[in-house]
Amino acid sequence: MNEPSVTSGPAATLGERIAAEIATAGGWLPFDRFMQMALYAPGGGYYARDARQFGVLAKDGSDFVTAPELSPLFARALAAQIAESLAATGTDEVWEFGAGSGALAAGLIDALDALGQPLARYTIVDVSGALRARQQARLAAHGERVRWASQLPDALRGVVVGNEVLDAMPVKLLARRAGAWHERGVVLESNRPPALDGQAPAAIENEATRFAWHDRPTDLRPPLEVDGAHDYVTEIHPQARAFIATVAGLLQRGGAAAAYFIDYGFPEAEYYHPQRDAGTLVCHRAHRVDDDPLSDVGDKDITTHVNFTDVALAAQDAGLDVLGYTSQSRFLLNCGIAPLMEAADLPARATAMKLLAEHEMGELFKVIGFATPGHPPALGFAAGDRSHRL
Structure with a gap:
């Protein structure tokens, strides 16, 4: 997997810093690390910004x-x-x-x-x-x-x-697909491996960086067995x-x-x-609520x-x-x-x-x-x- 050239210094945007982290991690970042940076990275994370989060309207x-x-x-x-x-x-x-x-x-x-x-x-x-x-x-x-x-x-x-x-x-994201459990992580769209099911998930653009989901087989499991054979996404x-x-x-x-x-x-x-x-x-x-943490x-x-x-x-x-x-x-x-x-x-x-x-x-x-x-x-x-x- 080719590693892109990305900026990681103090002047880099949050997207660029996450991209650099993905590159350092070998091209795949577990979601809990992505979420940690998205929320708490100094200077750019959601709770680290000088912006208002709490209010009635x-x-x-x-x-x-x-x-x-x-x-x-x-x-x-x-x-x-x-x-x-x-x-x-x-x-x-x-x-x-x-x-x-x-x-x-x-x-x-x-x-x-x-x-x-x-x-x-x-x-x-x-x-x-x-x-x-x-x-x-x-x-x-x-x-x-x-x-x-x-x-x-x-x-x-x-x-x-x-x-x-x-x-x-x-949190860590787990996805059961075709009966097998995977850990869901984040990759750069430019380096995304082929999707496990042959269908590429939508890429998400963030400033100059495009993030996408990618699942890897894992030994991690939810604390309870989830009945059924259907595809299933959850968190631990x-x-x-x-x-x-x-x-x-x-x-x-x-x-x-x-x-x-x-x-x-x-x-x-x-x-x-x-x-x-x-x-x-x-x-x-x-x-407003959405289900798209990559954007x-x-x-x-x-x-x-x-x-x-x-x-x-x-x-x-x-x-x-x-x-x-x-x-x-x-x-x-x-x-x-x-x-x-x-x-x-x-x-x-x-x-x-x-x-x-x-x-x-x-x-x-x-x-x-x-x-x-x-x-x-x-x-x-x-x-x-x-x-x-x-």
């Missing part, structure tokens, strides 16, 4: 909305659970991974103050320097209580929060599992801690259902749903207890969002309903909680716990 220049941006009642309800866990663990620190615009951090700090559970420290871990700058501007009023960590400590105490962080972790999540295992290990060493992750996803029996044959990989741009690289989000069974097993293997698993709607209701909505004006109530409605965020988004042994039953899972489905 496309006209404000945003690509999608998250729950903390949508309604301040999300943070106020979540704060009730965090306050309970802070009291249970005897700690006064929250760690947030992937803090986005800083909206959740601002809301939680204020809500915990109002609940009489003030924090000594709110620590943010975010790989994006561009987002960190925006967070620092938004949270400046909270002074030295907020800090940013460039590396993890040897142990974690307190409460960990992650809202829509797991879905942004790079080694990076998310490794992240949870790392955080869980640090919490164990800390001695008293809890963690809550909110995201869209399914237990693995639903994730790898035979009818989910196109997987869950999608892109977000200007509040407009760096200008749109790339995301997949979360396998919550995988997440739960990783935490348990590291010694944590699963506090519960339920829908976002049920979790927020358990945490008292209904009286908060009753006290709000009509527009605020209508907006907050999107957090609960089944056809909006209420059912697709789930919440899973973990804790070191000895944590009491968690408020957010008091009714509607679905841990048995994991």
